[in-house]
Amino acid sequence: MDAIVLLKEDHKTVEALFKRFEKAGDRAHAEKRRLVDTITKELVTHAYIEEEVFYPEARAKVPETSDHVLESVEEHHVVVWMLSELKDLDPADERFDAKVTVLIENVRHHVEEEEKDWFPQVRAAMGRKELQELGERMDKARAAAPSEPLAVRSAKS
Numbered sequence: 001m002d003a004i005v006l007l008k009e010d011h012k013t014v015e016a017l018f019k020r021f022e023k024a025g026d027r028a029h030a031e032k033r034r035l036v037d038t039i040t041k042e043l044v045t046h047a048y049i050e051e052e053v054f055y056p057e058a059r060a061k062v063p064e065t066s067d068h069v070l071e072s073v074e075e076h077h078v079v080v081w082m083l084s085e086l087k088d089l090d091p092a093d094e095r096f097d098a099k100v101t102v103l104i105e106n107v108r109h110h111v112e113e114e115e116k117d118w119f120p121q122v123r124a125a126m127g128r129k130e131l132q133e134l135g136e137r138m139d140k141a142r143a144a145a146p147s148e149p150l151a152v153r154s155a156k157s
């Protein structure tokens, strides 16, 4: 699978979960806990394959997008720390929904920058075959993704 198609599919999966969270009622604590746990699993795996495979490869092949890579890592950093805080936060806590709302805003902004500004530059600079191979490597890397948000490389950046 093409690397950029694969990453965009992941973005869609996460966006669908965000919409479900936004539709959940104020008192749907158990549902919100489950949704945040699923969002965490999806986002940690996605951040991991991007940071371990896609970002370094894109930076090496399209060095003029290095600033995008560096900003993206900083954005991942904020997201994984928020996810680690949500893990131990009771969904009944008044800060829970506020924290998830800010997480969603951050991820949407990040995804928009990746898809609108950066991915097209990567696609233009890399060949179709290269992007296919990169997609296969990312798909394989999913199996090695950690479950702990702070185990992702950007947590330490």
Ligand SMILES: [Fe+2]
Binding pocket: 047, 050, 072, 076, 110, 114
């Ligand atoms: Fe990203």
Ligand SMILES: [Fe+2]
Binding pocket: 007, 011, 046, 050, 111, 114
């Ligand atoms: Fe992404």
